[in-house]
Amino acid sequence: MGRNTRKRRTPLATKIVAGAAALAVGGGGLVWANFYASAHEEHPGQNRTRSAGAQVATIDCPDVGQKIRDVPDRARGEVDGELASMDSQITDAYQRLATTRRAQEGDARFVENSILGPLKERRKALIDRIQLEINRAGGKADDNLDELAGCQGRPADQQQNGDGQNGDGQDQDDNGNGVAGPVADDFIDINDVQPNSRNSRNGLAADGDGGSTGTFTTDCGVNENNLFNSDNLIAAPGVDNGAHHTHDYVGNQDNDAFSSDEDLANADTSCQNQGDKSTYYWPVLRLQDGTQEFDANDQGGGAEGNIGKILKPAQAELRFVGSQQGDVVAMPKFLRIITGDAKSFTNGDANANTSWSCSGFEDRQVTDKYPLCPEGSQVLRTTNFQSCWDGQNIDSANHRDHMAFVQEDGGCPNGFQAIPQLQVRLAYDIPTPTVENGQVRNPYAVDSFPEQLHKPITDHNDFINVMDEDLMNEVVDCINRGEDCQ
Structure with a gap:
């Protein structure tokens, strides 16, 4: 199968995500078989945690785009671009989440300090730019958009056995194919x-x-x-x-x-x-x-x-x-x-x-x-x-x-x-x-x-x-x- 071949522009945020994804790709898919281990697992045969059910499965961020109203026409292109960069930031953070499981095992604050905290700061910078672009174009940006900068971790929905495995010994959310879901x-x-x-x-x-x-x-x-x-x-x-x-x-x-x-x-x-x-x-x-x-x-x-x-x-x-x-x-x-x-x-x-x-x-x-x-x-x-x-x-x-x-x-x-x-x-x-x-x-x-x-x-x-x-x-x-x- 093919795809469009028009020369394409790639924003900086997307290039950063592409670099992060390259580290997390194996066999054509995001490395999800190691969801419960870091990318530098010392013992590949022991890549399951004892408390995986309590770990963060994904990242939940407020959808800034759905909260924005009354953007002047001449600012919409810039605002849409910033929102797309925000999506790329979430993708980047999610891929880091999926490839640092060993580090998360050893540090209960790792997700907050190393993933969610930096993500909030990056999102706030983009929100500030969105507000500036709306105001420059003659609109009135919502001063409360900053409240949407923070994201939270969301645990896995399904229950697991105490050894971090499902009933048949397979990684939850993996299905043996190396990606997250469906389950x-x-x-x-x-x-x-x-x-x-x-x-x-x-x-x-x-x-x-x-x-x-x-x-x-x-x-x-x-x-x-x-x-x-x-x-x-x-x-x-x-x-x-x-x-x-x-x-x-x-x-x-x-x-x-x-x-x-x-x-x-x-x-x-x-x-x-x-x-x-x-x-x-x-x-x-x-x-x-x-x-x-x-x-x-x-x-x-x-x-x-x-x-x-x-x-x-x-x-x-x-x-x-x-x-x-x-x-x-x-x-x-x-x-x-x-x-x-x-x-x-x-x-x-x-x-x-x-x-x-x-x-x-x-x-x-x-x-x-x-x-x-x-x-x-x-x-x-x-x-x-x-x-x-x-x-x-x-x-x-x-x-x-x-x-x-x-x-x-x-x-x-x-x-x-x-x-x-x-x-x-x-x-x-x-x-x-x-x-x-x-x-x-x-x-x-x-x-x-x-x-x-x-x-x-x-x-x-x-x-x-x-x-x-x-x-x-x-x-x-x-x-x-x-x-x-x-």
């Missing part, structure tokens, strides 16, 4: 999921019996052109490896961190309807089976714990639907929408919008587990995007405030208007992992920021509207007339 507790037999039990305030479907009942389906393939990168044009424009995990792309074929709106408008598209040059992207799923992918030693890939065979969807259904309360209006060109939260494991589920299921069991949806599907059943990832727009902005400082989910009655909040709701349904042919004695063999997992440990709740989806005006009007008319079009 056995991240999986659930779909038969054990109660029908209609998913409880999430997000991801409500906008379509219903009333209002605008039509649909418009666009066929953009399943990334047959092998367009992959670890950028995030929406959240981290201009930053190489801004996502720290690899994305699948369908639709627009010129989508990386440095793509301008003009680039997007002039690009080729994988969509059958050539008027749809929109960008649709999501983190790849991987089967952790030992496959050395094209990015096995790269940032965003194996160097940050995203290892194994990339699984393309067998089917990617992209459908736009209407509103239960009335007609929809056209989306503005270059509207950006992020749904879900790549940091939900540490941020909490306020912005989580994950729906995992199996074909044939679609009344059973789960947010925080990967489903174990019976033979012949496909793994499904379904996302219902926000479909209420503020009527003015194509983006916002935290990339969320210009959009909203429909309310329980299917209508939009005051000040917002209904636009066609994008619904993405991805179906995968994945061999069912085996879970025995607290271990999962050959698991599949969503790519994630390293410190998010491949948790299923971190799944997310991204969209930039680049439909031409005629096609967008066709989509709106079709939905408002109650027809099914493509």
Whole structure:
């Protein structure tokens, strides 16, 4: 498989992280088999601690980006760059956490003094710069952002035996493949999921019996052109490896961190309807089976714990639907929408919008587990995007405030208007992992920021509207007339 080859700029913070990751890479993945030992373990055969369950498994930092409001347009590029550098700082600190276990054994204050303390100071320096950039551009920065500088260590969730091992003697969180997660507790037999039990305030479907009942389906393939990168044009424009995990792309074929709106408008598209040059992207799923992918030693890939065979969807259904309360209006060109939260494991589920299921069991949806599907059943990832727009902005400082989910009655909040709701349904042919004695063999997992440990709740989806005006009007008319079009 390949990736974008455009010449790429790499900020200093990313270069520092790359150097740190190079020390922590072995066989294409972050050295996680030595999670409970330092990188200089004197006795490799004795790399488990007696009290590993009490040790810090990952780093939990307040998400500064979600707290920022009212950033002047001319400062947004700089602010997004600082936030991306903050993500790189967390990655750097996490990799140090994962490779200093021996030192942590001998010093109860090691994590605080050598990892979390320095991280807080580095984060505070970036927060100060963010405040300065906002104020210089004529805005008014929140004086309390400094309170978000400190991070905390988060212990492992799963219980272990007293000798630091799981029941079968394997390292917890390792699965024998050298990376952190997923773990056995991240999986659930779909038969054990109660029908209609998913409880999430997000991801409500906008379509219903009333209002605008039509649909418009666009066929953009399943990334047959092998367009992959670890950028995030929406959240981290201009930053190489801004996502720290690899994305699948369908639709627009010129989508990386440095793509301008003009680039997007002039690009080729994988969509059958050539008027749809929109960008649709999501983190790849991987089967952790030992496959050395094209990015096995790269940032965003194996160097940050995203290892194994990339699984393309067998089917990617992209459908736009209407509103239960009335007609929809056209989306503005270059509207950006992020749904879900790549940091939900540490941020909490306020912005989580994950729906995992199996074909044939679609009344059973789960947010925080990967489903174990019976033979012949496909793994499904379904996302219902926000479909209420503020009527003015194509983006916002935290990339969320210009959009909203429909309310329980299917209508939009005051000040917002209904636009066609994008619904993405991805179906995968994945061999069912085996879970025995607290271990999962050959698991599949969503790519994630390293410190998010491949948790299923971190799944997310991204969209930039680049439909031409005629096609967008066709989509709106079709939905408002109650027809099914493509």
